[in-house]
Amino acid sequence: MSLQRPRLPLVIMIAGRFLLREEPPSKVSLQVLIVASIVAIAAVIATLTGASSMAVPLTAVVASLVAVGMVCVRILMPAVAVAVFGMALGCAALTTVLGVTSGFENELTLRMTRMNGHVLLTKYGLGFVEYPEIAETWRRDPRVTSVSPFAYAMAALVPIQAEGESGRSGGGRGPAIVAVKGLDPEAASSMGGLVELMESKSLLALRPGDTRHIPGIALGIRLAERLGVDIGDRVSLVLPADLDGGRDISSRPPRHATFEVLDRLDTGVTELDTGLAMVHLSAGQALFFAKARVTGVELELVDPDLAPAVATELEASLPPAFRAVSWQQQSASTLAGLRQIRGAVSLVIGLLEVVAASALVASLLLLIRRKQPAIAVLMSIGSSARLVFWIFEAIGGLAGVVGAIVGVGLGAGYAGLIAAFRYPLQGDVYPIDHLPVMLGLWDLMGPAIAAVAICALVSGPVALVAAKVPVLRGLGRG
Numbered sequence: 489m490s491l492q493r494p495r496l497p498l499v500i501m502i503a504g505r506f507l508l509r510e511e512p513p514s515k516v517s518l519q520v521l522i523v524a525s526i527v528a529i530a531a532v533i534a535t536l537t538g539a540s541s542m543a544v545p546l547t548a549v550v551a552s553l554v555a556v557g558m559v560c561v562r563i564l565m566p567a568v569a570v571a572v573f574g575m576a577l578g579c580a581a582l583t584t585v586l587g588v589t590s591g592f593e594n595e596l597t598l599r600m601t602r603m604n605g606h607v608l609l610t611k612y613g614l615g616f617v618e619y620p621e622i623a624e625t626w627r628r629d630p631r632v633t634s635v636s637p638f639a640y641a642m643a644a645l646v647p648i649q650a651e652g653e654s655g656r657s658g659g660g661r662g663p664a665i666v667a668v669k670g671l672d673p674e675a676a677s678s679m680g681g682l683v684e685l686m687e688s689k690s691l692l693a694l695r696p697g698d699t700r701h702i703p704g705i706a707l708g709i710r711l712a713e714r715l716g717v718d719i720g721d722r723v724s725l726v727l728p729a730d731l732d733g734g735r736d737i738s739s740r741p742p743r744h745a746t747f748e749v750l751d752r753l754d755t756g757v758t759e760l761d762t763g764l765a766m767v768h769l770s771a772g773q774a775l776f777f778a779k780a781r782v783t784g785v786e787l788e789l790v791d792p793d794l795a796p797a798v799a800t801e802l803e804a805s806l807p808p809a810f811r812a813v814s815w816q817q818q819s820a821s822t823l824a825g826l827r828q829i830r831g832a833v834s835l836v837i838g839l840l841e842v843v844a845a846s847a848l849v850a851s852l853l854l855l856i857r858r859k860q861p862a863i864a865v866l867m868s869i870g871s872s873a874r875l876v877f878w879i880f881e882a883i884g885g886l887a888g889v890v891g892a893i894v895g896v897g898l899g900a901g902y903a904g905l906i907a908a909f910r911y912p913l914q915g916d917v918y919p920i921d922h923l924p925v926m927l928g929l930w931d932l933m934g935p936a937i938a939a940v941a942i943c944a945l946v947s948g949p950v951a952l953v954a955a956k957v958p959v960l961r962g963l964g965r966g
Contacts, residue, residue, distance in 0.1 A: 503882035506859060513562040521558035527551040536908050545905045567851040572891045574844030579895020579935040582837045586931040587903035589830035591924030599757045601815045602681040605786030606795040609812045617781045634678040634788040639670035639772035647715050648722040668765045670772020679788050685755050693751030696768040703771040705747035708761040709754045721749045745775045756921050845942045848887055852950040873955035880954040884947025892936035903927055
């Protein structure tokens with residue numbers, strides 16, 4: 489068989505043989521592997537069953553890394569094992585970081601669109617009274633799943649202490665400045681996800697006032713806790729008199745109305761949970777404007793990606809006083825900031841793969857020195873320098889592939905642990921109350937492709953060195 493032309497199966501076979509450990513592994517490494525595996529499995533089970541201490545998932549991470557390191561040492565050449573383990577560690581870290589940043593972006597987008605829809609239509613001035621006709625027209629559009637008018641205002645929320653209940657937690661609390669949003673429960677119930685934000689899983693709390701009942705209100709869960717109010721308590725909403733746009737406001741007292749707390753909102757977004765209240769649209773209109781007008785109309789779409797096109801079409805179909813914005817435009821600054829952070833953190837964490845690649849260079853140089861007799865034998869039986877070059881290039885590529893597979897597997901596992909643990913975040917610092925995780929295809933493929941490409945790139949110069957090993961020197965070392 490001629491060895492002058494490099495053949496892929498032959499190259500991979502020889503490269504794989506050069507990668508494998510020659511001496512039998514020690515019993516100590518096997519013992520460490522068994523202990524680390526048991527500890528990792530136990531810690532993972534404890535995390536999945538609801539462990540509250542951060543030490544438990546950290547133990548799973550450390551033990552799994554030790555186990556992977558022992559597997560590498562037992563199977564691969566010691567010098568190459570270090571490089572493969574380093575590449576796996578870099579891939580795992582990068583995969584986990586990408587999963588967390590993608591989770592932040594997805595969670596923020598999802599929660600904001602739940603509250604505001606995919607397209608928001610507003611009108612300049614204070615006379616948006618055409619909303620029933622606009623809503624009816626766009627409900628017939630097949631791209632639209634829900635059209636919900638809303639009224640919005642800032643107000644002071646004051647707990648009302650019941651007579652004879654001086655010891656209640658609500659007494660003496662407040663007031664709190666909150667954003668109040670009035671919705672039509674019938675129209676808003678078709679907005680996917682909005683109902684899920686309510687503790688009762690319904691919009692019955694948005695009750696209009698009548699002769700037998702005062703109107704209902706739903707408070708953000710953190711807002712209710714801060715004010716010390718429970719379901720069934722009463723609160724007062726107080727609005728400045730100038731919100732209706734009228735004149736001579738100095739002689740008019742602020743408007744106010746009493747509401748009964750019927751439900752709580754748990755959006756997971758700290759800003760909303762601490763400063764949002766929801767009421768029936770009619771109650772909001774009466775309190776905010778004293779007339780049947782709205783602040784805007786929210787549209788939810790079948791496909792969120794259609795929002796820019798629908799917003800443009802909606803705005804073009806109405807007079808210039810109307811303005812339609814997509815959820816991408818509303819969240820542009822937030823998403824841009826997250827993506828900048830994602831890029832910067834990914835770049836820093838990605839340097840771990842570059843460090844591991846430098847370790848691979850050193851490992852391959854040691855491997856060349858150790859395999860000089862084998863290289864000389866290959867060349868003496870007719871192998872070309874070209875074949876030797878591709879063998880060592882394949883060694884680097886295989887090391888990258890193994891490191892990428894192991895690293896992506898570890899990263900996906902660590903991301904799953906973070907998701908299961910639901911690491912809590914400080915509400916006054918982060919907009920979300922827990923660390924979210926979402927792994928997309930490119931979050932998995934990106935680190936793996938980068939690892940293989942870097943390893944293949946840095947292996948080239950070393951493979952050139954191997955191709956120039958003198959035959960006589962190699963045979964002499966043998």
